[in-house]
Amino acid sequence: MLAILLSSLIFIACLGLIFSEKINRTIVAMAGAAVMVGAGKLLGFYSEQDAIASIDWNTLGLLLGMMVLVALLEPTGFFEYVAVSTARLSKGIPIRLFVLLGGVTTVLSMFLDNVTTIVLIAPVTILISEVLGTSATPYLISEALLSNTGGVATLVGDPPNVLIGSAANLSFTDFLVHALPVVLVCWVAALALLLFLFRKELRIVPENHEAVMKMIPSEALNDRRTAMRVLVIIGGAIALFFLHSLLDLTPSYVALSAAAVALIVVRPSMDETFKNVEWNVLLFFIGLFVVVGGIDKSGALDLLISLLEKGSTFIPALFGILLIWIVAGLSAVVDNVPITIALIPVIEGLAEVGINPTPLWWALVFGAGFGGCATIIGASANIIVAILSEKTRNPITSALWIRRGLPVMLLTCTIASLIFWFAYNHFAD
Amino acid sequence: MNIHDCMKINVFSVPATATVREAISLLVLKHIGLLPVVDGNHRPVGVVGLRDFLKFALPSSFSLQDDLDFLGDFGALEHYRPTDAILAKPVTDFMRPATTVHEDSGLLRAYSFMLLHDLHDMPVVDEHGQLTGIASRVDIGVTILADWV
Numbered sequence: 001m002l003a004i005l006l007s008s009l010i011f012i013a014c015l016g017l018i019f020s021e022k023i024n025r026t027i028v029a030m031a032g033a034a035v036m037v038g039a040g041k042l043l044g045f046y047s048e049q050d051a052i053a054s055i056d057w058n059t060l061g062l063l064l065g066m067m068v069l070v071a072l073l074e075p076t077g078f079f080e081y082v083a084v085s086t087a088r089l090s091k092g093i094p095i096r097l098f099v100l101l102g103g104v105t106t107v108l109s110m111f112l113d114n115v116t117t118i119v120l121i122a123p124v125t126i127l128i129s130e131v132l133g134t135s136a137t138p139y140l141i142s143e144a145l146l147s148n149t150g151g152v153a154t155l156v157g158d159p160p161n162v163l164i165g166s167a168a169n170l171s172f173t174d175f176l177v178h179a180l181p182v183v184l185v186c187w188v189a190a191l192a193l194l195l196f197l198f199r200k201e202l203r204i205v206p207e208n209h210e211a212v213m214k215m216i217p218s219e220a221l222n223d224r225r226t227a228m229r230v231l232v233i234i235g236g237a238i239a240l241f242f243l244h245s246l247l248d249l250t251p252s253y254v255a256l257s258a259a260a261v262a263l264i265v266v267r268p269s270m271d272e273t274f275k276n277v278e279w280n281v282l283l284f285f286i287g288l289f290v291v292v293g294g295i296d297k298s299g300a301l302d303l304l305i306s307l308l309e310k311g312s313t314f315i316p317a318l319f320g321i322l323l324i325w326i327v328a329g330l331s332a333v334v335d336n337v338p339i340t341i342a343l344i345p346v347i348e349g350l351a352e353v354g355i356n357p358t359p360l361w362w363a364l365v366f367g368a369g370f371g372g373c374a375t376i377i378g379a380s381a382n383i384i385v386a387i388l389s390e391k392t393r394n395p396i397t398s399a400l401w402i403r404r405g406l407p408v409m410l411l412t413c414t415i416a417s418l419i420f421w422f423a424y425n426h427f428a429d
Numbered sequence: 430m431n432i433h434d435c436m437k438i439n440v441f442s443v444p445a446t447a448t449v450r451e452a453i454s455l456l457v458l459k460h461i462g463l464l465p466v467v468d469g470n471h472r473p474v475g476v477v478g479l480r481d482f483l484k485f486a487l488p489s490s491f492s493l494q495d496d497l498d499f500l501g502d503f504g505a506l507e508h509y510r511p512t513d514a515i516l517a518k519p520v521t522d523f524m525r526p527a528t529t530v531h532e533d534s535g536l537l538r539a540y541s542f543m544l545l546h547d548l549h550d551m552p553v554v555d556e557h558g559q560l561t562g563i564a565s566r567v568d569i570g571v572t573i574l575a576d577w578v
Contacts (some may be wrong), residue, residue: 004554080494080496080499084499123493126493127490127491127497127500129502131506132505133504133508206505207505208504209510211503212504214501214502215502220496220498220499269458388490391489391490
């Protein structure tokens with residue numbers, strides 16, 4: 001009992017510290033892992049070997065592989081090229097720019113790291129808005145919200161998906177069959193809602209809208225040759241993702257092999273390339289795996305599982321919908337990664353007592369993916385655009401984010417719940 | 430040779446009570462880049478210059494980009510004018526801390542301070558901390574080089 005109490009306390013303390021943002025989340029996860037293993041050794045419920053075994057290397061490999069690919073693409077100016085081309089295509093008409101930038105960011109973040117996409121697209125978005133003489137706020141908020149929403153569609157689109165896909169053995173195609181249709185409906189609905197919420201800002205066509213036509217996309221592309229090579233390799237990796245279960249390859253093998261091929265082809269400065277890899281994110285994951293592994297070993301999750309087992313017996317679809325909303329609510333206020341990592345062993349435990357876990361995995365995907373839209377701290381992409389907006393004349397406030405993001409979260413979760421309810425058998429397959 | 434030997438003695442400054450409009454007018458009128466902001470005892474309490482005011486037109490978001498070649502036209506930014514409310518604000522709202530150098534300072538020492546703090550002009554003060562001159566990188570640099578030829 002003491003082990004259960006202590007391990008739960010350590011996990012809750014970690015969540016609290018991550019939520020408070022007083023200490024960097026990676027530091028919290030690493031320290032939490034150290035404390036959990038220490039407590040486990042002291043009380044005899046968790047060892048170093050258990051801690052190592054609790055780390056999901058498939059998730060880390062997939063993330064690392066994709067990070068290396070993006071790190072190679074980043075200095076080529078590809079993302080800036082895409083943003084500038086999009087701006088030209090919009091001819092500086094706000095509504096067109098809004099839809100196109102949101103769409104392009106979504107498509108990129110479906111296959112590449114969400115955070116990197118936003119980090120590279122948002123500064124160009126700000127420049128475009130400055131040149132047009134309009135506020136960047138509608139574009140920045142919608143880019144973050146739409147890419148969060150779009151990222152739910154694929155195995156590699158969002159870290160929780162990588163985690164869930166790895167734990168539940170869901171393939172890239174499984175995501176396209178189960179998550180993509182839901183995301184398509186949610187994305188269009190979210191876009192329509194955002195167009196309505198930002199109608200005032202988007203109605204005015206700026207006097208200088210022709211200025212975007214003088215932007216030269218080719219000038220943004222610093223290294224066309226490398227960009228083409230890396231894009232071809234990323235395309236190859238995506239093609240292999242489609243076939244990975246057929247070929248009996250893990251997604252992490254595909255991603256790491258693609259990264260290795262790209263490194264051979266590009267031969268970059270390794271120092272520069274590895275500077276662009278987000279090691280802190282990987283360490284954050286490792287720390288959390290170890291922390292959650294500790295609670296699992298202490299038996300704390302068994303209590304939760306037996307409670308949930310009773311609840312899940314009445315209507316399975318309703319239980320799934322409840323899970324969507326609980327996870328979404330939690331993801332809105334705390335990083336969705338710890339929530340996902342903590343719930344994975346719970347769903348695995350429910351599977352062991354005879355409950356079909358498949359619909360619950362999808363409920364977790366939708367809840368963790370859509371929940372992050374609600375608040376400024378709900379997803380990494382939100383935090384990034386908010387920080388970047390501080391360099392503009394109209395910084396994005398937390399209150400403004402809730403006014404725009406919360407309706408999007410409520411709408412997408414409602415749509416996901418309805419589809420989940422009416423197509424429950426599809427998700428239970 | 431020290432900074433006293435190469436600084437400009439006829440130095441323009443604004444009091445801490447001046448408005449942004451007054452400071453900008455003086456920069457334009459005297460065709461200069463930096464103005465020390467002084468207190469009642471003529472001691473520098475800060476500096477304001479072109480970069481502090483031009484950032485109204487060129488927001489700091491531009492520093493997020495390594496490359497601006499793709500921007501063929503700066504559009505609305507080229508036509509930016511600050512509002513009357515901004516121009517009426519006290520200059521102290523926009524001033525930076527003053528990095529000053531004593532008039533006895535060596536030239537290379539003063540020059541290294543300017544490199545370190547990314548300054549193009551630096552106010553010079555006497556032993557009471559009162560403003561006595563201003564020296565630019567050019568003033569200091571050419572004085573050093575003059576000794577070499």
